[in-house]
Amino acid sequence: MIHFAKDMPNYFYQIYQFTLKSDFPIPELIEIEPKMTDLFVKQGKVPDRLGNVLKEGDDSDGFIHCQLNDDEILLTIRGVGKFYIAGQKNIVVEGYSETPREEVRHYFLGCCLGALNVKNGFFALHGSAVQIGNSCIIFTGPSGVGKSTLAATFLAEGYDLLADDMCVIRLDDSGTPWVYPAEPRIRIWEDSSLVLGYEPGELEKLSPRWEKFVMTPKIQFARDPMPLKAIYALHPIDSGELEIIDLKGFEKIRVLLVNTLVMPVMVMLNLESQHLFFCSKLLESVELKKINRPKSRFELKELLSLIESDYGH
Numbered sequence: 001m002i003h004f005a006k007d008m009p010n011y012f013y014q015i016y017q018f019t020l021k022s023d024f025p026i027p028e029l030i031e032i033e034p035k036m037t038d039l040f041v042k043q044g045k046v047p048d049r050l051g052n053v054l055k056e057g058d059d060s061d062g063f064i065h066c067q068l069n070d071d072e073i074l075l076t077i078r079g080v081g082k083f084y085i086a087g088q089k090n091i092v093v094e095g096y097s098e099t100p101r102e103e104v105r106h107y108f109l110g111c112c113l114g115a116l117n118v119k120n121g122f123f124a125l126h127g128s129a130v131q132i133g134n135s136c137i138i139f140t141g142p143s144g145v146g147k148s149t150l151a152a153t154f155l156a157e158g159y160d161l162l163a164d165d166m167c168v169i170r171l172d173d174s175g176t177p178w179v180y181p182a183e184p185r186i187r188i189w190e191d192s193s194l195v196l197g198y199e200p201g202e203l204e205k206l207s208p209r210w211e212k213f214v215m216t217p218k219i220q221f222a223r224d225p226m227p228l229k230a231i232y233a234l235h236p237i238d239s240g241e242l243e244i245i246d247l248k249g250f251e252k253i254r255v256l257l258v259n260t261l262v263m264p265v266m267v268m269l270n271l272e273s274q275h276l277f278f279c280s281k282l283l284e285s286v287e288l289k290k291i292n293r294p295k296s297r298f299e300l301k302e303l304l305s306l307i308e309s310d311y312g313h
Helices: 101-119 147-156 190-195 249-258 263-268 272-282 300-311
Strands: 011-015 018-022 039-043 055-058 064-068 072-077 081-086 090-095 123-132 135-140 160-163 166-171 177-179 186-189 212-215 226-237 243-246 287-294
Touching (some): 064 263, 072 101, 090 101, 123 147, 123 272, 135 147, 147 160, 147 186, 147 190, 166 272, 226 249, 249 287
Parallel strands (some): 039 090
Antiparallel strands (some): 011 018, 072 081, 123 166
């Protein structure tokens, strides 16, 4: 059990399904009034190893090392810090002294909360989600394909952001998938910011050491979970026309599996079969289509109109 010192300041936030209480500020989130919380986060010393380790391993790049036992997860992220998850409610964060705090918080909000979501039976999909009417859609695909840029284009047309980078999805008892609000910000590369009309230097960097920038559309941010109606997988092509293509059978499952986040943690927790079942149930009520996007041009307004027409908005 983690105990918060009474003389330490406490900050309260809402992210995904969590009401979060932290002993350090997280400016990437919108602070809320103090209330009953179900996730407690603090800064502190984190051990190099867990006791009674059952499984451990690295991600494909060797960037993240994960250990777990019956009740704990320890993530060690090279050059960033260590993140200790105890049970389903407690997290301790230890960022390395040479690492900018922005990067420590970035991996806490991403990898660490992603691992906790997976442990709690939620699906973490790599993508950006925007609200359309009383539901939402997700843009998924590999890094750099334009998910965040497309989401920013939808915001420019008056839509609200629900999540960027990691979309956390839960199936309710009726099988309806819900996407939970994440961080009220969009991460984009400088070339994307110029395409969107920003001047060089107008946006803040995600970290002093990174060449990625942050849009903070706090006014246009959906605060409540939204039912998911469609997923669009962005696919760059060398030549051809911008078009939306219906996918069939296992092609749809493959898109979800390829774009699943924190998969190493899922494998260590022996959740592969459960995840495959989740993906199958998700596709019973969600349209999943591929968007072929020519590499030579990224016509954002044309793509937005194409998606609006396909979605029936």
